Amino acid sequence: MRKFAAACAAILAICPALAQAAQPCLTPAEASSLTAFALPSAITGTTKRCAPTLGNGSFLRSGGSELAGRYSARRSQNWPAAKAAFLKMGKGNESSAMLANLPDPSLQQMLDAxxxxxxxxxIPLEHCGEIDRVVGLLAPLPPQSTAELISIVFGLAGKTGQGRTNLFSVCKS
Incomplete structure (x- = not known):
């Protein structure tokens, strides 16, 4: 239990450092795998945040949980490259070595939370309507295509240094 608490603290310590550190250059495969791994948790968090403000006919209220479940199906295949990308993003942080030594199930559980x-x-509540529309438009795509599309957008934002998505850039392949 003490190891779990220390690992949680390390992840929380790494997050602000990720935002302030030089953006790591992730390969397209790392960026896509990291995004694919994160999507089920991101969709669940978005659904929890936005569903109360959206109408009964909204996508997130009616299909958010199912979409998160569908996107979870390939998580184990995406994990090795997603883990490498996450650790690369935290490289140089004193907590990264401890995180790298955690058993994969523990690290995955912490990252999900x-x-x-x-x-x-x-998520600002006033953006929930637009987010619901975007998620509904992306939902028919295969999970890996959605992850690749989102990682391209995050990578482009990382190159411009604009916005809140500048956690990483995508290296030219």
Whole structure:
């Protein structure tokens, strides 16, 4: 239990450092895998945050949980590259070595909770309608295509240094 608490603290310590550190250059495969791994938790966090403000006919209220479940199906295939990307993003942080030594199930569980919680806290409620529309438009795509599309957008934002999505840039392949 003490190890779990220390690991949680390390992840929380790494997050502000990720935002302030030089953006790591992730390969397209790392960025896509990291995004694919994070999507189920991000969708769950978005659904929890936005569903109460959306109408009964909204996508997130009617299909958010199902979409998160569908996107979870390939998580184990995406995990090795997602883990490498996450650790690359924290490289140089004193907590990264401890995180790298955690068993994968523990690290995955902590990342899920962190991603879901951060998303649920940071979405402005006035943006929920637009987010619901975007998620509804992306929902028919295969999960890997959605992850690749989102990682391209995050990578482009990282190159411009604009906005809140500048956590990483995508290296040219």
């Amino acid at each position: 962190l991603i879901e919680g951060m998303v649920a806290q940071q």
